[in-house]
Amino acid sequence: MSGPKAVLVTGGAGFIGSHTCVELLEHGYEVCIVDNYSNSSPAAPTRVEKVAGRPLLGVYEADVRDRQALSAILAENTIDAVIHFAGRKAVGESVWIPVDYYDTNVGGTTSLLRSMRENGVHHLVFSSSCSIYGEAARVPIDEQAPPRPTNPYARSKWMCEQIIADACRQHPELAAYSLRYFNPIGAHPGGLLGEDPRGVPQNVMPYLMQVAVGRLERLSIFGRDYATADGTAVRDYIHVMDVAQAHRIALERLDEVTGLDILNLGTGVGTSVLELVRTVSATCGKSLPYDIVERRQGDVAELVADPGAAARKWGWRTTRSLATMCRDAWRFQLLNPAGFDDDLPEPAAVPTARSFGTPDLTTRTPAN
Known part of the structure; x- marks a missing residue:
């Protein structure tokens, strides 16, 4: 993707999303955030702007399952690519409320793909998870390891990947990266951005x-x-700033991708x-x-x-x-x-x- 582009970041007020927004702004991208603040703070976008020294293109309070709202946001801001973070992410919680996880993670992804299609947006970076591998037969785990998800959270992420792959097969102009990262921790080194989940932390x-x-x-x-x-x-713990950088690189390399490409992000x-x-x-x-x-x-x-x-x-x-x-x-x-x-x-x-x-x-x- 040559030159500055407009990027929609779903879940952009969350832990990884907010750090990725800083990375994008610092590299010349125009960034629009969509978040329903179910596990994040409305204060985060203000801090993103302060850290990056640049304003966001827009900040919208909306749920990714609201296709009408997403389509309006994509159209209003002439979005070129999407990074999709929005979703539930706790293994333990997913065991207790599995339907909620499928509703949010799978439903949000299908809503987003439809909205992108309606607005001619053909570049996607999906926030996936190492949990898809489950009890791997061999460690360290490479991308060829068969999926063996052991909980609803992991299964929801695997389902999303399959849906994106099917969408890419049906619509060859759609190019996507799925980044299976391991355990992001840390914070921005300046101390203004970090992990601040609502309620009792699940991680x-x-x-x-x-x-x-x-x-x-x-x-x-x-x-x-x-x-x-x-x-x-x-x-495998990985610094959130390394994860953010990888998402920016994935955007830059999407022109090289046909269909869905899957990559691990970890330290080894x-x-x-x-x-x-x-x-x-x-x-x-x-x-x-x-x-x-x-x-x-x-x-x-x-x-x-x-x-x-x-x-x-x-x-x-x-x-x-x-x-x-x-x-x-x-x-x-x-x-x-x-x-x-x-x-x-x-x-x-x-x-x-x-x-x-x-x-x-x-x-x-x-x-x-």
Whole structure:
């Protein structure tokens, strides 16, 4: 996609969406946000503009399942491409309310595809998930691993990919990337943007951050009897700014794509939940309390990416260490102890890992 383009970002006020909007604005794109704020804050777009130093093309409160609203937004802003983040994303919650997950994730995607078709928009980057792989037979996991989703969230993402693939077959002008990223954490290094879910966090890093600032008492670690080094689940954590950069690169490379192309986004390094707790504790300078509880339905033992395909196709790899992810997440939480409900803070100077007491993990190598 040559030259500045207008991009619609669904779920653009959310954690990954807001950071991606900054990345796009800083690279000359015109950016329009659609979000229903079910798990995000209306304050996020204002912070996006402050961080990027540029205004957004538009900000709309709407649900992606509202096809009439989406079509009007696409038409009004002459959109060239869409990055689709909007959806529910918690494994545990999806087990309890599966129909809600299918309604939002699958229904939102079909609504978006129809609206794009009606308005002649033929470029799409879809926010997918490593959870599609489930209990993979081999780790690290490459894109050829067969899908084995173990929970409604993962199944909804896999269904969306199949729907997009079918749409591409029916309409050859449609080109799409599905980015299966592993576990995004961290925050923008300036401290104005980070992860601030509504209610009790459903993901481990924002939960740990709220324990660290006293909003929550202690973390529950789901299971310590997995076949891993310390018995806790192992995940491939990736900095949200690396994820944001990859979405921008995907937009730039869509002209090379025919149909749907699927890529993993990850570091290739696995970290157990207990290792993450220790690293976060070192970062914030205090031991964070936790309890070991029963396994959570739908979880798997190990999800670690083989990121080689993105490196071969794009020449792209992640650049930020686990220490940096924890440091940036902690800076956001320190500056925003009540999340986006706080007044807009001034950007913070970037401290070194040493000043935060964070162990240097930059020399860790990807698993073979």
